[in-house]
Amino acid sequence: MAARGVLDSTASNPLGRPRGIWSVLHLDPILLFLLLVLISGGLFVLYSGADRNLDVVKAQGLRFGIAFVVMLVFAQLDPSVFRRWAPWLYGLGLVALIAVIFVGIGAKGAQRWLALPGLPRFQPSELMKLVVPMMAAWYLSRHFLPPRLSRIGVGLAIVLLPMVLIVKQPDLGTSLLVGMAGLFVVFFAGMSWKLISAFVVMVSVAAPVMWFFGMRDYQKQRVLTLLDPQSDPLGAGWNIIQSKTAIGSGGFDGKGWLQGTQSHLEFLPESHTDFIVAVLAEEFGFIGILILLSVYFLIILRCLYIAVTAQDSFSRLVAGALTMTFFIYVFVNVGMVSGLLPVVGVPLPLISYGGTSTVTLMAAFGILMSIQTHRRMITA
Incomplete structure (x- = not known):
């Protein structure tokens, strides 16, 4: 019985070290x-x-x-749980962003909130600050890194789709934050400096168009x-x-x-x-x-x-x-x-007074x- 208890203990902790309170929590x-x-x-x-x-x-x-x-x-939660649920959460987030456009709650000229029965009012765009980088990481980590150009393109599409939906609310600030979160994943995956330079040039060229037609x-x-x-x-x-x-x-x-x-x-x-x-x-x-x-x-x-x-x-x-x-x-x-x-x-x-952004940051x-x-x- 005692030997069996020792074996069970070492199986959960191979080196036999006691787990501290921080590891337990x-x-x-x-x-x-x-x-x-x-x-x-x-x-x-x-x-x-x-x-x-x-x-x-x-x-x-x-x-x-x-x-x-x-x-x-x-x-x-084990990180594998976030990896496994990333595609489902991403799809659910896109559905929520689309719902905001049609049935969202407006305030101060913007329509950014959803009010579901039994739940407090929330901003789906805030949740996408977590979901978009997880989805981009899920896709890119399934392949060899650094990724090929085609896979970088898919990664960028994963990032840009929710950005467009958030801009429609309109919420340019949150859209840029969501986009940056996803772009950091693509960058850390091994995006070459040539592609980064090309992207900067494209943004510079598109800026005047955005000024007259997008802003x-x-x-x-x-x-x-x-x-x-x-x-x-x-x-x-x-x-x-x-x-x-x-x-x-x-x-x-x-x-x-x-x-x-x-x-x-x-x-x-x-x-x-x-x-x-x-x-x-x-x-x-x-x-x-x-x-x-x-x-x-x-x-x-x-x-x-x-x-x-x-x-x-x-x-x-x-x-x-x-x-x-x-x-x-x-x-x-x-x-x-x-x-x-x-x-x-x-x-x-x-530091600033707020609810949804605070919860999102602490979840991160x-x-x-x-x-x-x-x-x-x-x-x-």
């Missing part, structure tokens, strides 16, 4: 700690950005609680406002002007928590959502921004380590794409708020933790 302690630091600081800044509205902080705390549960659930008036206005915010200081340029004023007024060490004038005197719009980094910069200055970006850098560094050490092509491609998508979130939001990029409505990850971290912890189970 399938969580990466380093990544989890960094996420908790970021989220805690985010709630701290959100209280000020929401003009000391404790209800907003409580609501965001509840969303984080739900997001953590989602992350934990995703972390329990809506409000999207063109965002680009023009970026180039010259003072052309309409009380209208389209107001957000960027006030954001840059808030960032500049913070100086080196800021005005102090709850002491920001741009946000609390209501000069800065969307101070608890898209422009929350301007609140942080005004109240905590250059030091606060440096600390925030350092935490983001450490999270990205840890995620890249998980991607590099993943044990199969599918896991490496998905982990790399999700990591770079997180980076794009940070890059676009900070660039937007500082006046270096057009205003596209991309929230600051795990759950996938990364799954890749890391299941790798350990095999090699330990």
